[in-house]
Amino acid sequence: MFQKLSEFLSGIRALNNAQSISEEKPKFEYSLDKEKKEQLKQADEKPKVIALYDKSGGTTYCDLTIEYLQKKGLEVVPVTPEDGLNHPVFSGKVNGIYLPGGPNVPVHDPNDPRMRLEGELAELAQKRDIPLLGICRGQQTVGHHHGYKIADIPEDAQEHQPHYEHFETVYNETQDATYNSRVVVGEGSQLYNALHYKLKPKDRGSIEYNVTCLHHQHVEESLDNTSLLISGRGKFDRLVESVEKRTGRYYTVGLQHHPEAVISACEEARQEKLKAIKEQAFQAQLDVNHFSDPEIAYMMELKYAQRLKDAALLKSRDEKAARAELGFFSKQVKHHYLDDAPKKEQSQDLRDYLLWTS
CATH class of the missing domain: 1.20.5 (Single alpha-helices involved in coiled-coils or other helix-helix interfaces)
Known part of the structure; x- marks a missing residue:
């Protein structure tokens, strides 16, 4: 009798433990507590991001991302393909790297100056564990330099691209022409955790949100190559929409769509x-x-x-999702900066404030 009671109680405890684990919120590693935010306010310098800046294409959306990052308290240094790694910014500490959209990736032209710099920056991020964000062509660059094939978006028999044939479906829901596609991000990635942290959904299922897509190429998924985690896919065609790779403490992140366009x-x-x-x-x-x-x-x-x-x-769910995507990068940059930033002695008033508000 006692043995059966013991087994029954053990079963109840196991069930409760399983339930508590399932209800536990995903942990977003790069949230900033009050102490870290105060450190950033008191810092003599701002966290520094390198932005590949190519005047021959992609500057409109690059400028939007730069504006967003600057509003988040980051210093952004544009580096052109002509500057390359000879730019003086590389002689100091770099806390983040941004690869923007632009012309299609010339995967068969290794002498292309932009492609060469993109590859060097992708390698620098991996070797030095620097947060990297690639958007549109930037994601394709990340994919290419990790051995993935970059191909044109598939067409059907009528030479239509199914990727762009669901605008009406999205518009009927949003009544907003900003959006032309939808992304699904499942559990198991840090991007998912960032979205969950921002959107605060009631459950831990897949997260869907509407996005702006402008690309003609994409990263082809490969069963033989798992060097990148595919964190998000298109709702309607399952094409790769977001990737990530842990390089140490930080991540290289790729987004095929344009959160900066949504935010703007x-x-x-x-x-x-x-x-x-x-x-x-x-x-x-x-x-x-x-x-x-x-x-x-x-x-x-x-x-x-x-x-x-x-x-x-007031911000829509889709705008919050876009801000979560860019916030995944900007918050990493701030943590990277704080890793080596000298800590100033806190005043007693500040210590009392942090204690009172914690």
């Missing part, structure tokens, strides 16, 4: 909405008699102030 389009729409609310608020104030109805005028002012605040903070 959403920010532009947000500013238009804020402008419209301000115009409505101005007109509403003109329609109120401030002398005879001061309370109504005051309440009207509060109402529009709240509307402005709500509109400024």
